[in-house]
Amino acid sequence: MTEAKKTTGNVEMKDIANLCKRRGFIFQDSEIYGGIGSVWDYGPLGVELKKNVKDSWWERMVYERTDVEGLDAAILMNPETWKASGHIASFADLLVDCRGCKKRFRMDKISGKECPECGGELTEPRSFNLMFKTQVGSVEGQAQDVYLRPETAQGIFVNFENVLTVSRRKLPFGVAQIGKAFRNEITTGNFIFRSREFEQMELEFFVKPGEDEKWYEYWLGERMDWYCSLGIRKEHLRLREHRKDELAHYAKKCHDVEFLFPMGWAELEGIANRTDYDLKKHSELSGRDLVYFDAAAGESYTPYVIEPSGGIDRAVLAFLVDAYRTEVVRERKRVYLSLAPRLAPIKAAVLPLLKNRPEVVEMAHRLRDDLKGGYRVIYDDTAAIGRLYRRQDEIGTPFCVTVDVDSLSDGKVTVRDRDTMEQDRIEASQVKNVLKSRLGSFSE
Ligand code: ATP
Numbered sequence: 001m002t003e004a005k006k007t008t009g010n011v012e013m014k015d016i017a018n019l020c021k022r023r024g025f026i027f028q029d030s031e032i033y034g035g036i037g038s039v040w041d042y043g044p045l046g047v048e049l050k051k052n053v054k055d056s057w058w059e060r061m062v063y064e065r066t067d068v069e070g071l072d073a074a075i076l077m078n079p080e081t082w083k084a085s086g087h088i089a090s091f092a093d094l095l096v097d098c099r100g101c102k103k104r105f106r107m108d109k110i111s112g113k114e115c116p117e118c119g120g121e122l123t124e125p126r127s128f129n130l131m132f133k134t135q136v137g138s139v140e141g142q143a144q145d146v147y148l149r150p151e152t153a154q155g156i157f158v159n160f161e162n163v164l165t166v167s168r169r170k171l172p173f174g175v176a177q178i179g180k181a182f183r184n185e186i187t188t189g190n191f192i193f194r195s196r197e198f199e200q201m202e203l204e205f206f207v208k209p210g211e212d213e214k215w216y217e218y219w220l221g222e223r224m225d226w227y228c229s230l231g232i233r234k235e236h237l238r239l240r241e242h243r244k245d246e247l248a249h250y251a252k253k254c255h256d257v258e259f260l261f262p263m264g265w266a267e268l269e270g271i272a273n274r275t276d277y278d279l280k281k282h283s284e285l286s287g288r289d290l291v292y293f294d295a296a297a298g299e300s301y302t303p304y305v306i307e308p309s310g311g312i313d314r315a316v317l318a319f320l321v322d323a324y325r326t327e328v329v330r331e332r333k334r335v336y337l338s339l340a341p342r343l344a345p346i347k348a349a350v351l352p353l354l355k356n357r358p359e360v361v362e363m364a365h366r367l368r369d370d371l372k373g374g375y376r377v378i379y380d381d382t383a384a385i386g387r388l389y390r391r392q393d394e395i396g397t398p399f400c401v402t403v404d405v406d407s408l409s410d411g412k413v414t415v416r417d418r419d420t421m422e423q424d425r426i427e428a429s430q431v432k433n434v435l436k437s438r439l440g441s442f443s444e
Contacts, residue, residue: 011324013262016317017191019335023395025049025320025345026192038188038196040313045395048345048376050199053230053315054178056342057201060226061176068174068203069167073155075180076136076146081154084285085278086249087131091150094125095186106187108246130183132196148182153307155179156204157278160290171292171303172215174205178312190263192313199312206303208294209276212252215306216273220255223271223308227257227315231340232322236260237268250277257310259318268318269310276302319343323396329421337396338419341439346397347375348435351388353404355381363428364403367413371401371432375439393418398439401431 020026024043028035042050062068082088094107100120107125110116131150135143149155156163156175163175178201188194207215220239227237242254250272257269279290279302291300323337341347348371352364364379371377380388385402392400402414413431416423426434 011262011321013191016262016320016324019324019337019394020046020191020320023391025395038185038194040192040195045345046316049319049339049343050312050316052343052345053312053319054199054201056230057226057310057312058176058178060229061174061201061203065174067169067172068176068205069163069169071156071159071163071175071177072179073152073159073177075149075182077149077154077158079144079146080285081158081282082131082147084281085154085157086281087147087150088129090249091131092127092129093186095128096122096125098122104186109187128184128186130185132182132184149180150183151181151309152177152179152200152202153204153309154278156202157282157290158286160206160279160282161288164292171294172205172207172211174203176201176203178202190261190266192317193261193263193266195313198314200309201312201315202307202309204274205306205308206292207306209301209304212273212275212304212306216253216271219271219306219308223257223269223310227259227268227318230319230343231338232259232318236322238265240265248272250274259314259321261318261321268314269308271306271308274305274307276304278305279303334390334393336393336418339396339398341398344396344398345376346378346392346395347439348377348399348401349388349392349397350377350379350401350403351385352381353385353402357405359408360403360405363407367401367403367428367431371435389416399435403428 023045025046027041027043029039029041030036062070095104096107097104098115098118098120100115101118103115103117105116113122114120115122132148133145134148136146137143156177179199180197181200182197185194185196205215205219224237224239228234236259238258239255240258242256247254252273252275254270254272256267257271258265259268283290290302292303293300319339320337323339325338326333326335350364350368350371352360354360361381368377368379389400396418398418400416402416404414407413407428411428412425413428414423414425415431415434
C-alpha cells in the first residue's frame with residue numbers, strides 16, 4: 001500500500017456516470033425505451049446512498065436540535081398556492097435559441113450575444129414556465145389544472161398555522177421537509193445535476209423580524225459545516241452571494257453553497273432570506289391571517305424566514321465526485337470511493353477466501369448474520385478475492401472481512417480497510433465491536 005500513487009481530483013463526469021451505471025447506483029429512467037430526458041432511477045446502491053444522505057440531513061436538522069419540527073406535505077397543491085408564491089407569474093427561465101445550430105440556452109448562463117457552441121446568431125429571449133401542469137378530476141371539461149410542485153417550501157408555508165398550533169412553538173423555530181420537486185428544465189445535462197424530477201431537503205426557519213440577519217449568518221455556517229462533516233473537502237466548497245439582479249423575487253439576500261463539480265463551480269444549495277414575503281402573500285390570497293402572536297412583546301407580526309434549500313441529487317453527486325479516488329497499486333489502477341462511512345451504501349462485506357470449503361462458507365455466513373442490524377452488511381463469494389476487494393472498493397464499502405482456512409482453527413478473520421488497504425487479524429467474535437467503533441455512533 002505504501003507504493004500507492006494517489007491521483008485524487010481531476011475526475012470527469014463520465015467516470016462517475018459509468019461507475020454509477022456499472023455498479024448499480026443510478027440508471028437512466030425507462031432505459032429499455034430509450035429513456036426520457038433528465039430523469040433518473042436509483043439502483044440498489046444508489047437508493048442506500050441517497051437514503052443515508054437524507055437521514056444525515058434529518059438527524060442534523062431535526063433530531064440534533066430542539067427548535068425544528070418535521071413535515072411531509074403533498075406534491076399536488078391547490079393552484080392558488082402557486083399564484084400566491086409568484087410561481088405562475090414568474091417561475092420562468094429566459095431562453096434564447098441559436099438560429100444556426102438550433103441549440104437552446106438559458107440567458108443567465110451565457111455571456112455575450114453569440115451562440116457559445118457555434119458562434120451563430122441568437123434569437124430574442126423568451127420566457128418559459130418551468131412548472132409541469134396536469135389535471136385533477138376525470139370528467140371532461142370539469143377537470144382542474146394543477147401543478148407538480150417545483151419546490152417543497154410552499155407545503156411548509158401553507159401549513160405554518162397548523163404546525164404552530166399543534167407544536168405550541170415560540171419563535172425562532174423551523175419546519176423541515178424532504179420530498180420530490182419537479183421542473184421542466186430546458187438546459188439539462190451533467191448527469192443528475194439538473195434533473196426534471198428531483199428531491200429537495202428544505203428548512204423554513206421562522207424568526208422575529210430584525211433577528212433575520214443574525215440567523216441568516218448562522219445558517220450559512222451550519223450548512224457548510226454539514227457538508228464538511230460528511231467528508232467534502234473544504235477547498236471544494238465555497239459560498240457565493242447573489243448579485244442584486246440575480247435575486248429571486250422573494251429574497252432579500254441569498255448565498256449559494258457551491259461545490260467544485262467536474263464542470264466547474266456550481267450550486268449545491270441555496271440559502272435565502274425570504275423575509276415575510278410568502279406568509280404575507282398566502283395571508284392575502286387565502287384570507288387566513290398567518291401571523292405569530294408574540295406573548296412576551298404583546299404584539300402580532302408576520303415572521304421572517306431563513307431558508308436553506310438543498311438538492312439531494314446534487315448532494316449525492318457531490319459526495320460521489322469528492323469521494324472518487326484512483327491510485328496505482330503494484331502497477332494496477334485501483335479505483336475506490338472514499339465515502340464517509342455514514343454515507344457508504346454497504347458498511348461491510350463478508351468474503352470467504354475459499355468458496356469450495358463448506359466450513360469457511362458457513363463461518364462467513366454466521367459472521368454476516370452476527371453483524372447485521374441497523375445497516376447493510378453483505379456476503380459475497382461470486383469471484384476470486386482480488387476481484388471482490390476491487391468491487392467493494394469501487395462502491396465505497398469501508399470494510400471487508402475475510403474468512404479463510406486458518407479462521408477455522410484460530411477463530412480469527414482479516415479486516416481490511418478500504419482507504420489504506422491495511423489488514424488486521426482479529427477474533428471473529430470481536431468484529432462487531434471493532435466495526436461499531438470504526439463506523440461511528442450512528443451504528444448503534
Ligand atoms: P439552478 O439555478 O441550478 O437551476 P435554482 O437556483 O433554481 O438552481 P433553487 O430554486 O434555489 O435552485 O432550489 C434549491 C436547490 O434545489 C438547489 O440548490 C439544487 O440543489 C436543487 N435543485 C433545483 N433545481 C434542480 C434540478 N433541476 N435538479 C436537481 N436539483 C435541483
